[in-house]
Amino acid sequence: MAAEPVNVDEFRELARQALPKMYYDFFHGGAEDQYTLRENEEAFHRITIQPRVLLDVSSIDLSTTVLGYDISMPVMIAPTSRHKLANPAGEIATARAASACNTIMVLSLSSTCTLEEVTACCDAVRFFQLYVYKRRDITAKLVQRAESNGYKAIVLTGDSPRHGRREADIKNKIIIPELKNVEGLLTTKFVNGGGSNLDSLANSTRDPSFSWEDIGWLKSITKLPILIKGILTREDAIKAVEVGAAGIIVSNHGARQLDYCPATISVLEEVVHAVGGKVPVFLDGGVRRGTDIFKALALGAQAVLVGRPVMYGLAAKGESGVRRVLEMLKNELELTMALAGCSSVKDISRSHVRTKHDRQLLSLL
Secondary structure: OOOOOOOHHHHHHHHHHHOOHHHHHHHHOOOOOOHHHHHHHHHHHOOEEOOOOOOOOOOOEOOEEEOOEEEOOOEEEOOOOOHHHOOOOHHHHHHHHHHHOOOOEEEOOOOOOOHHHHHHHOOOOEEEEEOOEOOHHHHHHHHHHHHHOOOOOEEEEOOOOOOOOOHHHHHHOOOOOOOHHHOOOOOOOOOOOOOOOHHHHHHHHEOOOOOHHHHHHHHHOOOOOEEEEEEOOHHHHHHHHHOOOOEEEEOOHHHOOOOOOOOHHHHHHHHHHHHOOOOOEEEEOOOOOHHHHHHHHHOOOOEEEEOHHHHHHHHHHHHHHHHHHHHHHHHHHHHHHHHHOOOEHHHOOHHHEEOHHHHHHHHHO
16 A cells, blocks of 8 residues: 655656546646746755744644635635646636645636536635637626636736647647636637647637736726736736736746756746736745745745645546645645744745845855
């Protein structure tokens, strides 16, 4: 009998054993040379924690608030597609785990359960991730369905005007099921040209002309707050605030879009400084440990989003696997906070971490 996993990365190996290679590669892989995929994790390793000692850490409070919603820890479930490829219960299992852990799930437009099915399964706080289609009427219907089904925010993905080149999917000639949320609205059957059908699907349906000027249209069709996901620069952070975004998610799409773009943790502080506290900033990408979450919070993130670890947990052990992954991260963060001298999330400050840049400056003193 295999030993129970003791950290998130061990769930990755269980997922590899549980899934057909094609599906494991789909969840695990990144774009092209996968440089950014590796960097998303390795950039965390170059940040050290500066603990404070002899402080009262007998009680640790991990709770925080996101857009006014109280959650048990600064960890949310990132939008990830096609959960039924990992487990037959799909996004329903993931949502139930989020509810059990009292945190927020961001449901992908590309889910294998409809947004209505996920609403009906539990009382988790849910946000809805959106791609803008060439047919704006379909986009508007999706937004209206999300709003009428109790989703609390729209997460607009801004980094995918075209589909990233994921070579493992091309080699595997992966064929992806039709999108449940657009059944009856949009044909999603495309000839795959001998490789992955994901490129054909994305490039034939998404609107590559959608730009900053169009955010006003999106705001006009919903009362929900809009978070913009995919921002990696100071310039775009400032633009997001200017167009009225309710929050920013620093993300490189899990390194699945543009390879050789920066690791998200390496640009988080730049974005936080550009925003200047006007809207909350969140981090997505590379989070595998409680220490990673601590580092992101110290550099100004209000919370982090996790994607692949959730999918590994789902593939390995279904709903209980997702719950276990979230609990592992929560427990690791609690221990990190105690050992670093922080009794609440609000106690975590910039002085608690040292980056490569900090060390370079210190060496000049």
